[in-house]
Amino acid sequence: MNRSSSAARIALFAPCFVDQFYPNVAIAALEVLERLGVAVDVPLGAACCGQPAANAGFERDGAAALRSVADAFARYERIIVLSGSCATHIRAHADDVGGAGERVAERTTELCAFLHDEIGVAAVAQLGTRFPHRVGIHIGCHALRGLGLASPSELLEPRFNKIRALLETVQGISFAALARPDECCGFGGTFAVGEPAVSSRMGRDRLADYAQGGAEVLVSTDMSCLMHLGGLAAAAHARYAPPTLHVAEVLAGRSP
């Protein structure tokens, strides 16, 4: 099956919509990891973690997708997922699907979590990336409260933000200050289709917050959120329609 280097113990997973609609994100992630000396495999056989079906109430149907993910990644020590919500779903539910599920659940992480916790901010700084723009960090809710990528505004605990810490290593970068640091963008998967009015309203409110903060580019670990926000701005022919990038693309030095 997989004839590429089998020495790599780390796998990269570009979930379904990233694979289909944002291949450049995965290409950038691959590039960043390799420049940091991390050899990764991209095994075939996994397309979707099953979250859309599971969140819609069809957990059993989603389990089949999740099982193929678990099988595809069974032999890896670390699975880096290019989506905070997918990583959270795999970590929370893979141990229910049997087979390699439990193992995979434990070993699954998201890119920024991996870079921050296991590669370290200092190493990332060595990339010497330049990105002279004001960035609006959008932290997806699952990345935030599910994976602990930053301290949620509700909790009374010491403040930290791993995404920001990584991006702060980039030269020329600055950050937009938000009125509501971590309010949900309103995507919510099937919520966007089932409750379109509230979903769009939430997205437009989020865009307005980035606008007042002067964000030139929106950056996130979750392309689903950015697809939602970007799509709303474009459809409304809004004055404020910032470009959107994944954190990996910023670290790889892509232009917005």
Add this chain to the structure above:
Amino acid sequence: MSARDTILAAVRAARLSTGDRTDVALPDFQLESRTRETSGDQVARFATAARETAVDVVECTRAELSSWVKHRFPDVRRVVSTTRDVPGTVADQGGPASFADVDLFVCEADFGVAENGAAWLTASRLGERAALFLATDVLVVLSRRAIVGDLHAAYDRIELSSEAFGIFVAGPSKTADIEQSLVIGAHGPKGMTLALVE
């Protein structure tokens, strides 16, 4: 089966049906917050917290209280007082409703709580409970030495076995039910003063 028996049986069945629920032990909770606070600091913290609830906090001696009240509330006619330091103008006459036109109700608190500025009053201190809520203004007399740090310390002191009623009062009555706009003086008293005495 009576309703009581049905409900209790249902509770027991529910417990059994979720069998592996951890038998969670009841914690013994001792919180030592602000242990390094001096009593002077604690009084100051109490006064600040009370003022935040729109209480007027004054410091005086018990001996000065009576004349202070006359000076501060010159126009009051009906004063009900359950503390010897301030004479009332009316005695307990009828049922609770007879206190409807009380201008000033004066009573003594057992202690105050620094974290929220609340005063603890009991039935034996209040006499007719209704007076506390019907009066237009309330004056609570509290010893400076009777202040505790937080509610944990408060409940360590509270003894309810011989009291039909006990209440924390933190300010005059309020509402924000109209467009979240704070109004002091809702259905209960419109003003509250706290006299910190020795």
Add this chain to the structure above:
Amino acid sequence: MERVGRVDHAAAAARFTADAPRTTWHDATLWFAREKRDRAAAMVPEWETLRERASTIKEHTLSRLDEYLERFEAKALANGAHVHWARDAQEHNRIVHDIFQSRGVKRVVKSKSMLTEECGLNPYLEQRGIEVVDTDLGERIMQLRREAPSHIVAPAIHLKKEEIGETFHEHLGTPAGMSDPATLAGVARTHLRERFLAAEGAITGANFVVAETGSIVVCTNEGNADLGTSLARVQVASVGIEKVIPRLADLAVFLRLLARSATGQAMTVYTSHVQGSRNGQELHIVLVDNGRTVQLGREDFWRSLKCIRCGACMNTCPVYRRSGGHSYGTTVPGPIGAVLAPGIDLDRYAALPFASTLCGSCTAVCPVKIDLDAQLYRWRQRVVEGGMTTLTKSAAVKVTAQVLSRPRVMWTLGAFARAVLNVLPSGMARLASGAWGRARQLPPAPRQSFHAWYESHRRNTAPREGEGEGEGDA
């Protein structure tokens, strides 16, 4: 508010958001409540410890609820109170009515009790000739308007002061156009003072009841509960069985969390502890089940019974703030409502667990650490298992799931979809994607998926087993 048939939250929310400026105002108002909570919580260094402690106390108590209920009853009886038990709403209403009728009580004042709202007590009593006046200002406003409250702590939070002014003008004879909150509150004070003084009966809820002392603990800012109970000769306290806590010392934990979570105050103005009755007065306590024991038996959902009715989950919920409490069609709305109501009627409230993005903010503010977002997710599974999703949705999700679990199928379809999208004009592509597309423009479709790129750039070019012709572009 519609109470018949299934609640359609999405449709109600669409109507709500159609008034964009009003939605902005409602959202800002509730967010302000969230911010007040944040500031108050920040004043308590041990806040997260308190939350954990409160959660533990509640879980302990719920796991031995029968023991604590019996203990509470014994103490309350020893204090001289009457204790009644009601299996359901009807029984509760009958008991309360019997108490008042047998004592010749015709006029009753009632302070805030979501339980009595849940049981429909007011209409029950009114139909039987007993006048019930809700004395919480927000509830009184809603009572005059003949509407249900939209928030459990601030019942009229969805109304502007001009609208309240109109209500007072219509029902209390105030001048038209009067809208200053202090003035209106002053009118209400006078109006309700008469009712307090005339009332023979008083109904309260209970924030907590304490097993150790038999105490009923009621928290208010307005003083309306105590005005009622100190004046009326017959007091009735309606108490959900989940309200019992073991000891007085436990009250400290909950009271430090409650007002800060609800309104951002360190403490409510009045926190009264009633043990028995005073001279010449009767105290009746009605302990109510009404579905709580059923919820208690649900492994996935019993933790919802920890709720202390603070409303913080509503204030933080981005969906509640933009759709309003009435859109939930329940007594208790918002995230907690969405995990309680399906337990009562899964069919009627099937939409509520889906009125959420599962963002988890509610779980993070809950003072007793109810796993609200996890319960919303589990209720979604129950709704589907119960066959309550529409057939089209069910088919669509199943097909999607099948496709997504088969990488090659997805990649082929994906290639096709992307090719189509690149050709269609933007507007048509949006239409083609249905509801998603109505508000959002799709991203431009990439020429190649990541897997295709990886195949062509990173692997050997020799074809692998199992791949047929024509899949090279997937």
